[in-house]
Amino acid sequence: MAHGSILYITLGCAKNEVDTDRMRALLNGAGYDEVFSAEDADAVIINTCSFLASATSESIETTLTLAEEISEGVRGTRIVMCGCVPSRYGSELPDELPEVAAFVRTDEEDGIVSVMDEVLGVERVDPPFIPSVKRTVESAVAYVKISDGCDRYCSFCAIPYIRGRYHSRSAESILSEVRDLVAGGVREIVLIGQDTGIWGTDFKDEVDGPTNLAQLMIAVAEAVRPEHVWIRVLYLQPEGMTDELIAAIRDTPEVLPYIDIPVQHCNARVLKAMHRSGSAEQLSDLFAKLRAEIPAMVIRTTSLVGFPGETDDEAAEMLAFMDREGFDYTSVFPYSQEEGTFAAKMDGQVDEDVKLERTQAAMDLAEALGFAATAAHVGEVAEVIVDGIEETDEGPELIGHAWFQAPDSDGAVHLEVTDAAVGDILQVKFTDSFCYELVGEVVEE
Ligand code: SF4
Incomplete structure (x- = not known):
């Protein structure tokens, strides 16, 4: 039986995505379910960013907006704030943000199961299962x-x-x-x-x-x-x-x-x-x-x-x-x-x-x-990793990235849909480019 349902919100950089996924894997292993709306959640984990003043403001605003949304419901959803904002402003936060049930610094995130158990009043007979791969997102x-x-x-x-x-x-x-x-x-x-x-x-x-x-x-x-x-x-x-x-x-x-x-x-x-x-x-x-x-x-x-x-x-x-x-x-x-x-x-x-x-x-x-x-890459043939399929105005297209494109930071490669699956590595000839994006065709699978 699930101990509770959790909505995850991640702000900031790729490092935060990794941290959120690690917490998700630990919580999944400990018997918590992931949900995708605050309405269905017993708790919301907000993994915050505080790299710049504007990122801190966004983190606080997101938390306050969520708290307002939650207060209109009847579920009594709790908010747990993790990551850089608690790491940076730790001791000031409980007074400033009474809407938040717990604050978890980046160096405390491996203890997220105990925090969540306490916030949701979960009592365990056996210790939680700890997965060997602390990752849940399916990606290449x-x-x-x-x-x-x-x-x-x-x-x-x-x-x-x-x-x-x-x-x-x-x-x-x-x-x-x-x-x-x-x-x-x-x-x-x-x-x-x-x-x-x-x-x-x-x-x-x-x-x-x-x-x-x-x-x-x-x-x-x-x-x-x-x-x-x-x-x-x-x-x-x-x-x-x-x-x-x-x-x-x-x-x-x-x-x-x-x-x-x-x-x-x-x-x-x-x-x-x-x-x-x-x-x-x-x-x-x-x-x-x-x-x-x-x-x-x-x-x-x-x-x-x-x-x-x-x-x-x-x-x-x-x-x-x-x-x-x-x-x-x-x-x-x-x-x-x-x-x-x-x-x-x-x-x-x-x-x-x-x-x-x-x-x-x-x-x-x-x-x-x-x-x-x-x-300058147009005309070259290079390997492309398939990342997924995207819907566009012209219909679905395969999205991937070449070795010279860091995922989530640089551009992508757009291909006609084939039966390739996420994670396949295709040989692609680049036929056109726009901005940081390349268009290509598969030359060999
Ligand atoms: S202090 Fe900041 S900008 Fe300088 S190396 Fe460290 S993380 Fe990078």
Whole structure:
């Protein structure tokens, strides 16, 4: 018999999706059912985001709207708030949000079953079943968290205060999850963390097996064999790009030549004020080296616009740098004054209208570069993983992604519907492109 019904709401990034799914798997194992509307739910889990002030506001607004909706019903549905907002504002929340029955920080989420049992008054005779694969979403792609937290303390970023100090997950637990996922049919493993490049540097005791990211990637590749599985690594800080890592990407067939390096800026003065390091020259040298070692390399980056003290010239310098480097994908964020961060107290906060103007210019350039990089694939034949079928005005079409498109971040590939199933890897010829999207036809199954 089910102990209760739960609606899951996830806000924010892919890492939060992974966390929600992990909680869902634990709660399913413990006898809770998932439902898809608040009306049918005994409890709602809201997994929140607090990366930016706007994300915190969205998380609070979603909670308050839900509380209002629920108060009109008769079911007495409880709300449990998880994730980044409780991690960041923990002690202030019970007074501010009496509508919420429990707050669960990111580092407490593995204890979600006990929290839910307490909130819903469930008494257990036997301990709950704990599934070996803590994942329920059926998809060809699986995100595997290799670390959490961050020790860099970039002056604009609240993540270290939300997610805590950097801590690497053990290789043993990562590899065991990867094996289970591949056995379950997953075709792409995406290794994620706030700062994946320094994975392993916090291991205190001597460990058997991999102790840095390059070695971990090779071990993950060995773990997925003999299946045909892609491996992608996201969120590498420029300083983490060692020669060993570049060689591992180059020489390990399963590891895709796709790299996500959030540079944020290129100007040395701005980078220093951001508590980051490097200069345009050093970054350009790194990208040149990557492209020389791995000619097919696809590069995604992030640009933070309007950091306190950024001058018109420095903003223009960043645009010229983006243009010179011709990044395949660039996410552009306007600087946001985040409570508790060093940069929030800095002089020279840039006027909102100037920030918006610079953001628009950076976005226009990012799109022009990205659209051109996408169009450059027209005529190529490449592997595409099938992600699903979508209904469009012209009828259903098959949606997939190529190796140079990170799922959920970059564009997709659109194909005529065939009898291919989710997770199939097809050989596709790209015949056309629009924005970040490609149109293709299957040349061989
Ligand atoms: S490295 Fe990334 S997560 Fe860490 S503080 Fe800097 S911006 Fe934030």
